[in-house]
Amino acid sequence: MLKIKWYVESLWALVWVLGINKNFKVDEPVGDDLIQMVPDVRKTQNFTTLKAKTLILNEKEIYQQADFYYRVHWYCVDTRLKGGKLQ
Known part of the structure; x- marks a missing residue:
């Protein structure tokens, strides 16, 4: 699923x-x-x-959005691996 x-x-x-x-x-x-x-x-x-x-959309806009989502994802994963809570 x-x-x-x-x-x-x-x-x-x-x-x-x-x-x-x-x-x-x-x-x-x-x-x-x-x-x-x-x-x-x-x-x-x-x-x-x-x-x-x-x-x-132009490449810059796509890149900026992708970069933002990767950073948010990494923050969530890193926080979870360290046993923290998302803020």
């Missing part, structure tokens, strides 16, 4: 990078509207609508 969660979170990040999802924040869960943002491949929907909505 854990793998499914990471797939969903990865897809959430991808639609942010593509400029479709404007609400990608560390303290908020994956939005309930994610399913409407991507084509349903089981129904063989094409990607024309997705391509039309796509506006890839």
